[in-house]
Amino acid sequence: MENWKDYCSEENFLGIGSTRKVYRAGDKVIKVHLHPIGYEQSMQEKLIYQVMERLGYQSFFAQMMEVYEEYAVQAFASPLALKDFQTYDLSNEDQRLTSEHLKLIELLDCEFDSFDLKDSGNFGMDDNGRLIFIDYGMTKKRYEQEWVPEADAGLIPQIYFEACQSCGIEKELRIYGEHDQDRRCVECGKC
Incomplete structure (x- = not known):
């Protein structure tokens, strides 16, 4: 390909x-x-x-x-x-x-x-x-x-179920460590 x-x-x-x-x-x-x-x-x-x-x-x-x-x-x-x-x-x-x-x-x-x-x-x-x-x-x-050590270090995301701060819909969000404050969903632009 x-x-x-x-x-x-x-x-x-x-x-x-x-x-x-x-x-x-x-x-x-x-x-x-x-x-x-x-x-x-x-x-x-x-x-x-x-x-x-x-x-x-x-x-x-x-x-x-x-x-x-x-x-x-x-x-x-x-x-x-x-x-x-x-x-x-x-x-x-x-x-x-x-x-x-x-x-x-x-x-x-x-x-x-x-x-x-x-x-x-x-x-x-x-x-x-x-x-x-x-x-x-x-x-x-x-x-x-x-995976767990990388997720704990914020290098790869954990999945949380919360309301997206952009669209307001409760869904799976990708969170990079405990200090990640970007609570947008993938559809609203978070990678």
Whole structure:
């Protein structure tokens, strides 16, 4: 994708996390690495996808196609809708989570040390309306040893649910350390 930056525009924007920003590029997404941890997550997703492909579970995962230092390319899946402008945890009773999903969540936890596996922001819907993993590269070890210290230092954002000081809507805000007073949402200009 020589022209990958051309897709990284406001009209193609899908979402932002603490370490990656995602844009749609047709039937693919571009995950721009905002922090080295984002690159590590993308590499982990590529590894997991390759293992799941060998095990015959690739249809449950958005394929991580390419990973470069600045960005990664993944197959597109429609993001799940937010509830009250925020993500939420999927419960075992959620009809979209099949027994296969629950088995894969356990496998990811045990074999890959995966973290935050039931957050709705980590899932999308494929073309058949089936739930698939789209963000599955964070490990518990990386979260505890790398992400938490960086977030505590204000180098990467934590997500807070508060009213945006610009639009006034209560939603997820990106907060960089305890001294960050900019309480605007992404839509109102905060990166």
